[in-house]
Amino acid sequence: MAQDNENEVLLNREQFSFEIFKQFNVLRKQGICCDFEIVVGDVSFSVHQVVLCANSEYFKVLLQTDEAVKQSQKFELLTLDPECVALCIDLMYGQRRYADKSKWWGLVEVAERLQMIKLLEFVSNYLQESVNVNTVYDIWTIAQIFHCDELGKYCVEFAAEHVGVMKDDKRFKILKAEHIGCILSCKTKGTESGKLASLIDWVMWDKEGRSDFFYVLFVILDLSKIAKSYGRYLLEREPLIVENLRCFRKISISLLGSTDVYPYPYICNYKKKDYLIIFDGSSGRLHQIYPGKNRIKQLQHTELKFKHGNFTAIHLKDAIYVIMKDKSIYEMTLNSPDGLYVWRVRKSMNHDHGARPPIVTDGECLYVAFGGRSRTKSDHIEKYDPGADTWDTIAQRRSRNSHSCVVVNHKIYCIGGNMSAPVEYIPLVGNRNEVHMSPTRSMVSFDLHNNKFSNLEFLPMAIYSSAAVSVGDSIYVIGGNRRTDSGNKSTLVYDINTNMWSELRQFVNIGGEACVINGDIYVIRENEIQCLNVSNNECRIINIDVSHLQISYAMSVASAD
Structure with a gap:
């Protein structure tokens, strides 16, 4: 380094700071100028506040904000190993110490709890140098518990x-x-x-x-x-x-x-039982629910952002498929409820279907029909072949969104929602037609064998953003909103054989996601799960607490028998 002034001499003594800490350690050993006491069980340690604050962010904040601790000049640490605390204090003062492998855990725990950042880095580096085939298991466990990522x-x-x-x-x-x-x-x-x-x-x-x-x-x-x-x-x-x-x-x-x-x-031949999968938007985790056993199990964390209203999901064969707002699609193999879940990116859709694109399956392929629950005006039906990882546009019709979809007997049923209606208006510059979306009672079916649409009996009321499931030859339309933005409090039932609608009022509350398990309909809302037994039309609330979850989606997974 060049000198700015030839009369100046650079004073550099690498061990100078270390020597100062050695002198602090001598003072500590002799009990000179110690102004703070750390108590761990029956053992107390006299230290200097300045050294303590220089090494521990925890004590630095504590001694600046807690008047009681500042006046008593004493602090008690609970549940820590006194030997490990003594070891950390010695290292803090620059004293050399040998550490038995049995003390690694406690040493890292003290450094992490007291926010001794430099000491934690030092111990992590030391543990890294100590990794071998005999120690790697223990050190790996320590790294995971105390978030030592490197x-x-x-x-x-x-x-x-x-x-x-x-x-x-x-x-x-x-x-x-x-x-x-x-x-x-x-x-x-x-x-x-x-x-x-x-x-x-x-x-x-x-x-x-x-x-x-x-x-x-x-x-x-x-x-x-x-x-x-x-x-x-x-x-x-x-x-x-x-x-x-x-x-x-x-x-x-x-x-x-x-x-x-x-x-x-x-x-x-995999033997599994039907269950629910809930996507928790707050934790990024999937939760598995067995309604018959009133049991909920937390599955593995995923990096996907399951933001409420941005995606839909469906189960097909041995995998879950998640379709996102940005047209991307992810596949997760389901091999075990407690297993390691691996997400794979699949080919994106050809068209923009908006948020929560309506997805259904016939047991072999996936189908996205028109637009999701957003203002996106989609007039396409797309087919996804998981084996070939390809999307094909198979039909086009008048725009529809915020509707519900089910597949029965190789036909896609599109129920209610908002449909396009040309409305004349005069913009700031020039004249044009804008496509305006409004709630509709319309219901159509699309035959997957001959690719033909059929108009069916109108719904009793215009409904959008409802949930729909099929049980046998009946379609159940649950909840949703009406033209006046008021919630639909009833459940509409469509008989495919007679092309007629009827109405039920069985659910205590309406709204949320709906799916079928073993012939019963389950409705998952923000804080509860309800079950409708379709054989006797009796509704009950499942005794499973889901109030701690931010439910962004729910779906059923059928057994693979």
Whole structure:
């Protein structure tokens, strides 16, 4: 560094600050000028406030704002290990200390709780240097609990690189599915063949309890990087692959370039029960509800932004599809209610259907019919083929939005909503027609076999933004708004065979999402779930508390029997 003045001399002593802290430590040991006391259980520590504030953001704020603590010059720490507190204080004063592995947890806990940022970084770096095949499990756990992201990332990379050795450790057997998923998804370390071998070993430790996780974790792997010889071995001799048709076909396609390969004599048969899936807009999590057992289970966090009113979702075969306002679509494989959920981006829609695009399925493909619950004026029906990942426009008709849709006997029924009506008006410059949307009683069906529309019996009233489900040959239209913006308090029932409407008033409150499980209709609102037994038209409230959720969408998942 150049000198600004030849008469000036740069004074630089690298150890100067460290020497000062050493002197502070000597004073502390001798009890000189100590002006604060930290009490942990039966043990007390005398320290200097200036050193404490320089190292701990927690005490820095506390001593500036809490008059009682400032006057008493004493503070009691609860539930912390006195030995770990003593160790942190020694390190804070620059004293060298040896730390037993059993104290790692407590050391990080004290540093994190007292917001000793520099000390936490120092301990994290020390733990990172201590990572090996014997310690990685413990250090990884510490990193996750105390949000040491860089340390956690390093543990994942280390585990991915050494997974072949780690799989023989008994602690590998009890790793959770999300931990295995992190290891498999690490793209920078380890071989895909080694990861797959370790995944198979992990599943085999508890085949009955983990088989449903296998496919979900399996799809994370890049099969193009698996050695062909190992892939052929798996196809011929690995029971876990042979028994799982989807895994078998994926390896076959990747390694052999063929889809006409089937294992013999095994065929997968998944046994599940019907349940509800609720999208929580506040936490970004999915919640699973078994109405028959009055039980709710929190599923894995997702990075997708499930903002209320921006998306719709549907279940088809073994996957959930989420269709967003921006025309994008995401697919999540459902292999286990407790499994690791992997979202994949699929091809976007061809047309803009607005927020909450109306989506239905015939069991093979997905269909988006006209516009969602927004001012978007859509006049198209699009068909999505999940196998080919393609969208095709199959029909076009007068614009409609905010309607409800169901599929019965390979026909799409579009019910109510707002429809376009040309209205003459004079703009600021020139003359033109604007398409104005207004509530309608119209109901049409679209035959998926011959691609033809049919006009059906009008609804008893103009309704938009309602929920609709089908049970047998009847369509139930629940809630929604009327032309006057007042809520619809009744449930309308359409008989497909007679082309006639009737009216029920069974639900206690109207509004929210509706779906069918085992022939009963469930309506999910902001703070409750109601069930209508269609055989006797009796309504009851399900005893499950959902008031803590910000429900942005709800749907049913049928069993895959």
